[in-house]
Amino acid sequence: xxxxxxxxxxxxxxxxxxxxxxxxxxxxxxxxxxxxxxxxxxxxxxxxxxxxxxxxxxxxxxxxxxxxxxxxxxxxxxxxxxxxxxxxxxxxxxxxxxxxxxxxxxxxxxxxxxxxxxxxxxxxxxxxxxxxxxxxxxxxxxxxxxxxxxxxxxxxxxxxxxxxxxxxxxxxxxxxxxxxxxxxxxxxxxxxxxxxxxxxxxxxxxxxxxxxxxxxxxxxxxxxxxxxxxxxxxxxxxxxxxxxxxxxxxxxxxxxxxxxxxxxxxxxxxxxxxxxxxxxxxxxxxxxxxxxxxxxxxxxxxxxxxxxxxxxxxxxxxxxxxxxxxxx
Numbered sequence: 001x002x003x004x005x006x007x008x009x010x011x012x013x014x015x016x017x018x019x020x021x022x023x024x025x026x027x028x029x030x031x032x033x034x035x036x037x038x039x040x041x042x043x044x045x046x047x048x049x050x051x052x053x054x055x056x057x058x059x060x061x062x063x064x065x066x067x068x069x070x071x072x073x074x075x076x077x078x079x080x081x082x083x084x085x086x087x088x089x090x091x092x093x094x095x096x097x098x099x100x101x102x103x104x105x106x107x108x109x110x111x112x113x114x115x116x117x118x119x120x121x122x123x124x125x126x127x128x129x130x131x132x133x134x135x136x137x138x139x140x141x142x143x144x145x146x147x148x149x150x151x152x153x154x155x156x157x158x159x160x161x162x163x164x165x166x167x168x169x170x171x172x173x174x175x176x177x178x179x180x181x182x183x184x185x186x187x188x189x190x191x192x193x194x195x196x197x198x199x200x201x202x203x204x205x206x207x208x209x210x211x212x213x214x215x216x217x218x219x220x221x222x223x224x225x226x227x228x229x230x231x232x233x234x235x236x237x238x239x240x241x242x243x244x245x246x247x248x249x250x251x252x253x254x255x256x257x258x259x260x261x262x263x264x265x266x267x268x269x270x271x272x273x274x275x276x277x278x279x280x281x282x283x284x285x286x287x288x289x290x291x292x293x294x295x296x297x298x299x300x301x302x303x304x305x306x307x308x309x310x311x312x313x314x315x316x317x318x319x320x321x322x323x324x325x326x327x328x
Contacts, residue, residue: 005297005300005311005314007096008096009096009318010096010097010098010099011095011096011097011098011099011296011297011318011321012097012098012099012100012283012318012321012322012325013091013095013097013099013100013101013283013285013286013296013321014101014225014250014283014285014321014324014325015101015103015227015228015250015252015283015285015286015287016087016091016100016101016102016103016285016286016287016288016289017103017104017175017287017288018074018080018083018084018087018102018103018104019067019070019071019074019104019108019288019291020066020067020070020287020288020289020290020291020292021083021087021090021102021286021288021289021290021291022070022074022083022086022087022290023086023090023290024046024047024050024051024290026082026083026086027046027050027070027073027083028043028046028047030073030074030078030079030082030083031073033078034073034076034078034079036072036073038069049066049069050066050069050070050290050291051290051291051292051293052066052258052291052292052293054258057258057259058260059259059260060207060208060259060260060261061177062259063255063258063259064176064177066291070291071108071109074104074109075108075109075110075111075115076109076115076123077115077119077120077122077123078123079109079123080106080109080120080123080124080127081123081124081126081127081130082127083127084102084123084124084126084127084128084131085127085128085130085131087100087102087127088100088102088127088128088131088135088137088139089131089134089135090289090290091137091289091296092135092136092137093135094295094297095295095296095297097137097296098136098137098138099137099138099139099321099322099325099327100137100138100139100140101139101140101141101142101170101171101325101326101327102139102140102141102142103141103142103143103144103173103175104124104141104142104143104144105143105144105145105146105157105175105176106120106121106124106143106157106160107146107149107153107156107157108146117156117160118160118163121160121163121164121169122164124141124168125141125164125167125168128141128168138325138327139168139327140168140169140170140171140325140326140327141164141168141169141170142169142170142171142172142173142200142202142326143157143158143160143161143169143171143172143173144157144172144173144174144175144176145157145158145172145173145174145175145176145187145190146174146175146176147174147175147176147177147178147179147182148176148177148179148182149176151186151187151190154174154187154190155190157172158172158190158193158194161194161199162193162194162197162199165197165198165199169199170199170200170325170326170327170328171194171199171200171201171202171326172190172191172194172199172200172201172202173202173203173204173227174187174203174204174217175204175227176204178208178209184203184205184213184216184217184220184221185216185220187220187221188220188221191221191222191223195222199326200224200225200325200326201221201222201223201224201225202223202224202225202226202227202250202326203217203221203223203226203227204226204227204228205217205226205227205228205229206226206228206229206230206231206232207227207228207229207230207231207256207259207261208259208261209231210231210234211231211232211233211234211235211238212238213231214226214229214231214232214238214241214242215235215237215238215241218241218242218245218247222245223247224247224248224324224326225247225248225249225250225324226242226247226248226249226250227250227252228249228250228251228252228255228256228261229242229247229249229250229251229282230249230251230256230261230262230271231261232249232280233270233271233274233275236278239274239275239278239280240278242278242280243278243279243280246281247281248281248282248283248320248324249275249280249281249282249283250282250283250285251271251275251282251283251284251285252285252286252287252299253268253284253299253302253303253308254286254287254292254294254298254299254302255286255287255288255292256268258292265306265308268306268308269306269307269308272303272308272309272313276313281320281324282317282320283317283318283320283321283324284296284299284300284303284314284317284318284321285299286299300314
């Protein structure tokens with residue numbers, strides 16, 4: 001680790017998914033406590049099952065398939081509380097992250113309606129409350145809509161976000177597998193309601209989909225931030241839209257490399273050069289530290305070690321993260 005970024009430097013992370021941010025040992029304990037039948041009784045095989053390796057993850061679709069098990073294991077109030085607590089605690093202990101935005105889809109944690117969504121939401125809030133007693137981390141929840149859900153399902157998720165806005169929910173997002181039938185414009189009314197209520201708005205775009213997805217969400221949803229957004233560099237007009245609207249990109253280097261969205265270090269340099277040359281604001285994030293076997297300081301070290309960013313660029317990205325947070 002470069003010496004300029006000492007262990008006491010406070011960091012902020014804005015793009016972390018609950019399904020990929022919990023230590024495998026904790027996930028192992030939760031699954032056994034709930035009596036979940038796993039495909040293996042061997043702990044090390046279980047770790048391999050829920051963490052990324054180049055031999056196993058050859059595409060973005062392969063990466064998303066791994067969430068099948070983490071979402072199942074987290075499908076109870078007790079599991080959600082423990083997962084949120086351990087994610088926040090680990091972020092502080094390992095990286096001195098003092099501002100963390102944690103996102104998840106509660107409807108993917110209720111076993112198809114078997115579990116009560118309000119119980120899931122309250123459990124996440126209890127996890128934040130527990131961690132706040134032990135660690136000085138400002139934490140906010142982002143509720144994820146899903147591209148495979150219909151409008152009615154996503155509207156239910158908005159209702160939960162609004163209901164618990166005073167208890168720690170700070171924003172909404174759209175994530176999940178690609179869906180040829182899905183149109184971002186279908187969520188315009190939901191985003192307008194969230195905006196009027198004071199929630200922060202972010203959207204996954206420009207990751208598995210091309211630069212047109214970035215233009216699409218800007219035109220129809222007018223987000224404050226965009227998750228990933230790296231493929232916006234495919235088109236100068238798209239980059240200008242991002243810059244002129246003051247949108248901050250939540251960049252996740254290791255995630256994009258592992259899912260083949262970015263094709264190596266050379267391509268990664270091109271991405272950051274293009275963002276910098278167009279004066280785009282961006283933050284550095286892990287996406288999911290445990291599943292991707294990384295952490296925020298490791299991401300920063302990777303960027304510095306490969307000459308993708310210099311020290312000034314790292315500090316600027318961290319400053320943007322504190323400025324772009326949805327946490328009031």
